[in-house]
Amino acid sequence: MAMEDPDRKTEVVLLACGSFNPITNMHLRLFELAKDYFHETGKYKVIKGIISPVGDAYKKKGLISANHRVTMAKLATKNSDWVEVDDWESCQSEWLETLKVLRYHHQKLLSADVTNSLQDAVPITKLGRKRKQEQNRHEPIKKKNQSPVVKSVPQVKLLCGSDMLESFGVPNLWKLEDITEIVEKHGLVCISRAGNNVQKFIYESDILWRHKNNIHLVEEWITNDISSTKIRRALRRGQSIRYLVPDVVRTYIEKNRLYSAESEDRNAGLVLAPLQKHASEPRSSQALNN
Ligand SMILES: Nc1ncnc2c1ncn2[C@@H]1O[C@H](COP(=O)(O)OP(=O)(O)OP(=O)(O)O)[C@@H](O)[C@H]1O
Ligand SMILES: NC(=O)c1ccc[n+]([C@@H]2O[C@H](COP(=O)(O)O)[C@@H](O)[C@H]2O)c1
Numbered sequence: 001m002a003m004e005d006p007d008r009k010t011e012v013v014l015l016a017c018g019s020f021n022p023i024t025n026m027h028l029r030l031f032e033l034a035k036d037y038f039h040e041t042g043k044y045k046v047i048k049g050i051i052s053p054v055g056d057a058y059k060k061k062g063l064i065s066a067n068h069r070v071t072m073a074k075l076a077t078k079n080s081d082w083v084e085v086d087d088w089e090s091c092q093s094e095w096l097e098t099l100k101v102l103r104y105h106h107q108k109l110l111s112a113d114v115t116n117s118l119q120d121a122v123p124i125t126k127l128g129r130k131r132k133q134e135q136n137r138h139e140p141i142k143k144k145n146q147s148p149v150v151k152s153v154p155q156v157k158l159l160c161g162s163d164m165l166e167s168f169g170v171p172n173l174w175k176l177e178d179i180t181e182i183v184e185k186h187g188l189v190c191i192s193r194a195g196n197n198v199q200k201f202i203y204e205s206d207i208l209w210r211h212k213n214n215i216h217l218v219e220e221w222i223t224n225d226i227s228s229t230k231i232r233r234a235l236r237r238g239q240s241i242r243y244l245v246p247d248v249v250r251t252y253i254e255k256n257r258l259y260s261a262e263s264e265d266r267n268a269g270l271v272l273a274p275l276q277k278h279a280s281e282p283r284s285s286q287a288l289n290n
């Protein structure tokens with residue numbers, strides 16, 4: 001029987017982009033579902049999950065300040081040993097395309113990798129023995145030069161729900177070249193609900209079909225229809241949201257009185273940043289399904 005070589009597995013980092021207004025138990029479940037899926041293939045090892053709340057410049061109706069949304073996401077993940085929150089995206093003054101967030105996190109892993117290998121390699125091969133010894137007197141003992149282990153940088157895959165994948169088809173919302181680069185260079189994990197027609201959506205798009213090996217569809221069997229919209233609605237009506245969001249998040253919302261009729265009116269009448277940005281660009285008229 002062939003032993004499985006754990007080093008052979010492709011390392012994957014899962015990146016979820018969204019409003020997280022507020023974060024719910026379902027958002028946390030997305031990560032667990034995706035991780036189980038990848039591990040069951042036997043080919044991947046999920047090493048990290050990143051939640052990246054969108055910045056305030058996204059201008060979505062009812063979006064409360066990123067500061068609160070990031071804090072709630074951090075509270076929700078404080079017991080997770082593999083999912084973390086990154087506020088780089090939310091700290092940008094302008095709205096950023098999701099592709100740029102993917103690129104940023106991939107780049108960050110690349111530079112961490114270079115730093116690690118620089119630390120591993122002892123750069124004294126060309127120094128004389130004497131200088132080496134002198135140098136070492138003042139420096140902590142360095143690791144022995146290890147044989148170069150060729151370890152690839154983890155892939156950063158976009159983790160989303162089927163509604164986000166289907167939003168690729170909304171005119172002017174996504175640039176075709178962004179969609180292409182996401183599925184070509186990074187990959188996508190989509191958590192679909194039974195009955196949702198993501199497969200047909202992929203079938204009807206040449207680009208998505210071409211890269212379908214890099215689009216992982218995960219069926220959610222223990223269905224769960226929690227959404228942030230429903231949480232905000234319940235809060236406006238004074239109804240309980242217990243067991244729908246982590247308790248720490250519920251307490252934080254109550255303490256800061258976060259969601260109300262007024263907060264739901266934020267950004268009302270404004271155009272969503274991606275629509276504003278892409279509507280004026282010539283390429284954006286290209287449809288996904290041709
Ligand atoms: N019940 C769900 N099943 C599958 N995916 C989900 C579910 N809820 C949220 N997601 C996914 O989580 C990501 C973040 O979504 P988002 O912050 O918009 O949450 P949401 O609950 O959909 O909020 P809203 O109701 O305000 O749109 C998206 O990729 C979205 O598709
Ligand atoms: N062109 C793009 O890159 C593009 C377009 C629309 C939404 N998005 C992102 O998708 C997510 C959608 O979140 P919501 O479902 O909460 O609106 C956000 O992170 C947003 O930045 C990206």
Ligand SMILES: [Zn+2]
Pocket residue numbers: 163
């Ligand atoms: Zn949504």
